[in-house]
Amino acid sequence: MASWVSLLLFLFCKSLARAQESTNILEYTSETPINNVVQDPQTGRIYLGAVNTIFQLGASLKLQARAETGPKEDARTCTPPASACQDTKPMPNLNKLLLVHPSNGTLIVCGSRYRGICSLRNLTNVEEQVYYRDSNGERTYVASIEDNVNVVGVMSTYIREGHTFSVFVVGKGYGSLDSTKLISTRILQDFREWVVFESIIEASTVQTTPFVPKYLHDFRLAFKEDGFVYFLFSRTLDGTDNKNLTFVSRLCEDDHHYYSHTELQLNCGLNNRYNKVQAAYVASPGTELARVMTDSGKYENKVLFMVASSDEDENDSALCMYPLNLINERLVDIISACYSDSGKIGGFPAVDIPYSSKTDEFCTSRIAKDTLEQFKCGADFLPSPLASKPKFALQADTVLTTKGLLTAVAVAVENEHTIAFLGNNQGEVLKVHLTAEAHVYSKAPGDTMGEKVNKNLFFDLSQSHLYITTEKKVLIHIPSLPFIGSSDRLMCIIKSFQSEGTMSGSGQVSCDLPSPSLIPQTPENQGYSDKDLNPFISHTSSMVQGMAMSICLVHTCKTNDNPIGLRGRDGHDISQRDRGAGGAGVQLLQLCRDGEEIRKHTGARCPQFENPDPGLIPVGYKIPISFEGINLDLYEGRVFTIGTELMRNVEEEVNIGEVQFYTFSGFSFSYDKSPETNVLFYVKDKESGKKMDSTLNVTLYNCSMGREDCSLCKNADPKYKCVWCAKQKACVYEMLCKSDQQGFHDPSSTECPDPQITDILPRFGPLRGGISITIRGSNLGIRKEDIKRITVAGQPCIHQEEKYSVSTSVVCEIGSSGTKAKWGQVEVEVNGGKKGISSLVFTYRDPIPQMVTPSRGPKAGGTLITISGQFLDTGSKDDVHVTIGTVDCTVEHFGREITCRTGEYRTDKVPSDLLPVTLTYGRSTVTTVPSAFRFLENPIVLDHQPKGSFVCGGRNIVVTGSGFDLIQTAVMMVQGDNMKAYEDYHEKNDTVIQFRSPTVNESLNQHFRTYIHLDNWVKELKPFDYHQNPVFDKLTKNVINEASIIIVTGRGFSRAMTAKEAQAFVGDVPCLVNTLQDDKLFLDPPSTPPRARSRRQRRDTRPELLDLMIKFGKGEWLVGLVQYEKKNDLSLYIIIPAVVVPMLLIIAISVYCYRRKSQQAEREYEKVKHQLENLEESVRDRCKKEFTDLMIEMEDHTNELSEGRIPFLDYKTYTDRVFFLPSKDGANDVMITGKLDIPEARRATVTQALNQFSNLLNSKTFLINVIMLHVGVSWTDQLRIQTDYVCTEQCCKGLTKRLGFCLNHSRCAFIRTLERSHDFNARAKVYFASLLTVALHGKLEYYTDIMRTLLLELMEEYVHSKNPKLMLRRSETVVERMLCNWMSICLYQFLKTLQVLVHGEGPDVTPVKVLNCDTISQVKEKIIEQVYRNLPYSQRPKVESVTLGNALLDDDKVFHLVRPADELDEIKSKRGSIKDKSMTKAITEIYLTRLLSVKGTLQQFVDDFFRSVLCSGAVVPPAVKYFFDFLDEQAQKHSVDDETIHIWKTNSLPLRFWVNILKNPHFTFDVHVSEVVDASLSVIAQTFMDACTKSEHKLSRVSGNRGGGGGGGGGDSPSNKLLYAKEISTYKKMVDDGLIYFDSFLKNLVKISLQTSWPALISVHCVYCDGHGKFVQSTLFNSHTDKLNTQVALHQLYQYASKYYDGIIASLDEDPAAQSKQLTLRLQQIAAALENKVTDL
Secondary structure: OOOOOOEEEEOOEEOOOOOOOEEEEEEOOOOOOOEEEEOOOOOOOOOEEOOOEEEEEEEOOOEEEEEEEEEEEEEOOOOOOOOHHOOOOOEEOOOOEEEEEEEEEEEEEEEEHHHOOEEEEOOOOOEEEOOOOOOHHHHHHOOOOOOOOOEEEEHHHHHHHHEEEEEEEEEEOOOOOOOEEEEEEEOOOOOEEEOOOOOOOOOOOOOOOOOOOOOOOOOEEEEEEEEEEEEEEEOOEOEEEOEEEEEEEEOOOOOOOOOOOOOEEEEEEEEHHEEEEEEEEOEEEHHHHHHHOOOOOOOOOEEEEEEEOOOOOOEEEEEEEEEEEHHHHHHHHHHHHHHOOOOOOOOOEEEEOOOOOOOOOOOOOOOHHHHHHHOOOOOOOOOOOEEEEEEHOEEEEEEEEEEEOOEEEEEEEEEEEEEEEEEEEEOOOOEEEEEEEEEEEEEOOOOOOOOOOOEEEEEEOOOOOEEEEEOOEEEEEEOOOOOOOOOOOOOEEEEEEEEEEEEEEOOEEEEEEEHHHHHOOOOOOOOOEEEEEEOOOOOOOOEEEOOEEEEEEOOOOOOOOOEEEEEEOOOOOEEEOOHHHHOOOOEEEEEOOOEEEEEEOOOOOEEEEEEEOOOEEOOOOOOOEEEEEEOOOHHOOOEEEEEEEHHOOOEEEOEEEOOEEEEEEEOOOOOOOEEEEEEEEEEEOOOOEEEOOOEEEEEEOOOOOOOOHHHHHOOOOOOOEEEEEOOOEEEEEEHHHHHHHHOOOOHHHOOOOOOEEEEOOOOEEOOOOOEEEEEEEOOOOOOHHHHHEEEEEOOOEEEHHHOOOOOOEEEEEEOOOOOEEEEEEEEEOOOOOOOOEEEEEEEEEOOEEEEOOOOOOOOOOOOOOEEEEOOOOOOHHHHHEEEOEEEEEEEEEEEEEEEEEEEOOOOOOOOOOOOOEEEEEOOEEEEEEEEEEEEEOEEEEEEEEEEEEEEOOOOEEEEEEEEEEOOEEEEEEEEEOOEEEEEEEEOOOEEEEEEEOOOOOHHOOOOOOOEEEEEEEEEOOOOOOOEEOOEEEOOOOOOOOOOOOOEEEEHHHHOOOOOOOEEEEEEEEEEEEEEEOEEEEEEEOOOOOOOOEOOOOOOOOOOOOOOEEEEEEEEEEEOOOOOEOOOOOOOOOOOOOOHHHHHHHHHHHHHHHHHHHHHHHHHHHHHHHHHHHHHHHHHHHHHHHHHHHHHHOOHHHHHHHHOOOEEEOOHHHHHHHHHHHHOHHHHHHHHHHHHOOOOOOHHHHHHHHHHHHHHHHHHHHHHHHHHHHHHHHOOHHHHOOOOOOOHHHHHHHHOOOOOOOOOOOOHHHHHHHHHHHHOOOOOHHHHHHHHHHHHOOOOOOHHHHHHHHHHHHHHHHHHHHHHHHHHHOOOOOOHHHHHHHHHHHOOHHHHHOOOOOOOOOOOOOOOOOOOOOOHHHHHHHHHHHHOOOOOHHHHOOHHHHHOOOOOOOOOOOOOOOOOOOOHHHHHOOOOOOHHHHHHHHHHHHHHHHHHHHHHHHHHHHHHHHHHHHHHHOOOOHHHHHHHHHHHHHHHHHOEEEEHHHHHHHHHHHHHHHHHHHHHOHHHHHHOOOOOHHHHHHHHHHHHHHHHOOOOOOOOOOOOHHHHOOOOOOOOOOOOOHHHOOHHHHHHHHHHHHHHHHHHHHOOOOHHHHHHHHHHHHHHOOOEEEEEOOEEEEHHHHHHHHHHOHHHHHHHHHHHHHHHHHHHHHHHHOOOHHHHOOOHHHHHHHHHHOOOOOOOOO
């Protein structure tokens, strides 16, 4: 929508003026953009639908009322009501649809918020909201939340079971979160199971396929005509072509299934240049235009006037006209062709089925053509919807073309001439006279230049003013003539004739016309001549601004005494009669402005008729009408006739009454389309048949419309004089009833009959009541106060007055019926003691749900479950609410079975317990199906193959994983910057889902991301790349035979295709794709020539030329035409004697077999020859490379590290990377940067407060309170732990009695609660533990004490309730991460003593291998890597800081250690070719020798590392020794076997420390880890882990999965497993010896009691062994504490305390120990300082 849209109303007198007139301007401005404008057809009020506001204006644009509709708290994915949504924010409410519902006086308002829910507002005061409800679910979502989706609608009626309902039919484009329905019918009242705004027609045909919005509808207009509803829109044909095409669709108004929906393409201009509709208007043409369009000049039908633009140039627009009768005729042709002629017209296919994926024949019915009229609205057995093929589009020539975008159109008829008003994007409104050659004769005046005119262009009720919607303002233009002073003289000049003009007080200008002798002769071939009339002000000799005009002198007869008409070039008649004697008289010209047109008459004033009386006319009763006629001097003695369209072409004479007053005897009108309508009478001069000026506008009303019973009749406005006529049983005009009653009874005093109850909704309710029922009928009172009492089955029912509808509907809430089922009638008592009793009964019964299917679903939700049982349809859909445990389930269908869609299950326990399914009916009734549904883990996606597709789509994508049997709907979605494409799955089981890759537009040139939607769960497929479609060269060899090979060349074939997937066709026969390379395709032609030219053409038109078609997925390419070579057949002219025939047959069979074998051998030879050539070249090159690799000795690699040293990181950097580099912020984590955003003025205060917080953390009482509160342990539980549990020797072993209570068991409760906490996931636990490690780094005895206690709890949990072998396997708990950090701290000094020595001297020359395809930056990186390899990575120069000088490029390529990246890419690009797969398989074994060579090169380093870490005799860190002692002690206590102890030790040391260091060398050293190095280290790390396991590794021969990961035993083993298979036993012995040595090394040292002094001992964590069994304490770590970001860690830890501040305070207040230490006060002081709070301290 435009940024500002306004409404311009100007008084447009369809005049002869070309230039601008001076105007009086009234103005109204809207603060927000206006989206829609409508007019009340009864009152003329204007309603503006703007962003966040609805305006109500009078006809003169005076503001009467306004209603605010936004902004609203909403979210794009929010399902109303908004109170139940999360992440909402104020969002603007765009008006999407505005419709006047005149029968009940409401305005339909639909906005973009809350999924497009609508409301009803009072037409007389839009501030009053009559109806709004946001809890009725998806069935009431009408509009769209997308800004760019247009919505149109039209009022209609719907008949069901004898009831006529007001509805509106909606056309809506598709938005990403919208319903897929393109057309829907919405009811405007509640009826049985229907609610207001519900879509009451369930049609599955006229809608887009879910998640495939490929048609991109843009609706522009909806209108009704002759029992049909029409929609005008543009759309694309499918997702592969973005070209818009304009369609008009039609359906029968009484078609309850949309069977009749048929679309017709409209072409505008040559070759459909103007293909996208912008706006349209439906009107009847004037006689002049009709004469051009038809021979007779009579045109009974209306015309669709359409402005459209071109996709090629949006500033090129045109006007086209389509008569509705031609549209209907073409639609009938399309329908007839499908129903009777197999979808063909003239032998050509003419019918298509849109919105369907069907490819088979659909027009298969054979209905006799003489019976087609019976099926004009379709049928359930006939195909639908239908659409025309492009060949049978309705073509129209352009009426007018303009440069500039036309955005609006309106059409009026004046004096049988047709005038079009065209708005454009520059703010202009062009006036166009539509004749044989349309021309623009003027522009509408007004200050609108530069402001876009939108599609809302229409006339007022009198057809005398034009409303124009622009971008800026609301204006009313009132044209007037310029002011002329007393000294000015007004001259009128017609060619050479001049006459003096005069201006009356009313602004009328009069001047003389030339004598008839001076009037130019009329040409023979026309009845008029043109002359310009120019008014001038004489004393300035300048023309009056805006008064230049052209007149046509129309001669109906060339004699002087016949009438002379003046006609402007816009086609308006200016009646003038020559009244001069003999034609020589001087004529007086007057310009009359009556608000409708400019007329010219002799005399001083304009004749007209006005002021009709009465203004209200009833239907069916003839009432005389009097009116006033003025300025009729020239028509004295004339006879006038009066008429209107509703008089059915009947005109009656007007009676002359008193002076200036006329009467008309009246007419008995019939009208039943609405309660009232406006009738405009016209008056004609009977003699000439010309219409006179008339403003005789009256209101015709029908008392019976909308007043079907007595109460509704009595509720009518008294001005209508409607009465209930008892004899007629109808509401009629009072005189109609009096005449019927013969005057003996006053019908106004008739009492209404007793109430009648016709329906009860619902008819069943629960025993406890609490639901609302709707009682429908008639005579149910006039006011809500008339309802005195309601009973349902004998039980009182509470009247809900706010839902009362006059006479027709009463809503009440039923009460309880007790404990037994009962039934009975409904009784309503109204004022006067009158009662209505229903013939229907209402039944009290309780629903009994029994079964739920399916019984399981993913925790993400989206599962559609069905609840079955007895009496489930008790109440209504609005009354029932379903939950699964605590998870809501949205009801989608309500009946004997209830279906609902599950929401998201957000509890950590998965799989969940069997949860109850609870149904709540109304306020009081709750029923449950126990243990009915279980939430399971979401599906797991492990892999997807292949990982790319061409943009044409259609490639088969196989997604593997588990848990897919839980999924009901699976969709693949591709999302770009401004597009989405979808594709449903086509095959699914529990472990595999297969999709066809969606088609995307290759011209968009954007990045695409690919997702799969599995019910409510969304998973992005990474990597998945879209590649440009391949390019095929022109086929060079066109002649083929059965033995030849077809070679197709091009580029980009193998980027997203394999030979197995590719398809090829010669004619209509597929041929084998033998080999696929990136630039070549090798095809084996069919053994026999095809019969048809192509696979789509079954008739052989040119059999000698055959299409060669290549198909990649959905993409098809015709690469050329091929031809089978002609063979010379043996001559059969010689008649062979019968005795020789058997011999010749034997010879022929032998020749045939020989030839067949020869052809096969020749084809195989050619194929093998080509493969061998490629293979020979590849093997030769690769063997040369492998030979070079084998020549590399140990010294070649060690020399590269000459004069090198290990770039060891300092302690702070080491701990920062180990603790915080894996966090979500990585190197930017605040703990690594050390930057806190604290104002300088508060730094000292914050620092002091953090020091106090550090002291507070060292208080065990506080720390325990904080941690337990954080994980959800209440103070009551803590107190129970402290007071009720006795810390016996068996429980705590005297370990932590200083803490005041037994932590061993209380911590168990804490850890369990911690693992279930929603906002404390594994990442948060790891981060929290690292912060705690840094904060307590200076007091590791305290830290170690807490860690050991938590380990005891963890061990207790794993030993008794879990698999003990899994303990310490991962870092998903706080204590596991604390142990990892503890090991990293304690082993840092030991780590620095390890050395890997490198011997040898570096070469003098530094060769650098680069590729000819490398970029400059890549070359720089490789040079820096070689030249500066002995420097730490952080000290090396950056790529952008160096320049590339001269370099000597050597053609010989030398490969080192790993396969080159370019070679890997080459092999990957050829993956999928059958031939290259075999080549790759054969050549890959060559790399095993190189792999073995590299392994030998690195063997010394690997052995040195393993020996340093595992071998006996090495320095054993004391921390390891004592931690292993701790594990041995606990294992003995819990009777744990040796294998489990071994696993605990390997999980705690190799896995938790050495593997982490080995896989992440940048944690310890200042180095850069490339992808190749990272992969190699992973192999060594896996070997290290294999050595630490107790299980046997059974290996076999090399697997086909070379170089890949995978398990060991059974089947073929991967080469990386075999690589170190021989050394595994040696390494295992190292591990066993190392563990034994660890246990024995310190066994003779000073014996220290672990139970009492272990924390104190470990606090001396910076100790090392001097080799003689003595420990020396180092002060190294004391200095490290000062370097760590302790303040930052404390600040981050305080965020946890701040989050639960109130709970901590409450907990501390209840803790006696905390009170004694004044912990509450200390925390409050810290909070006040850190958060800058003002407290009462």
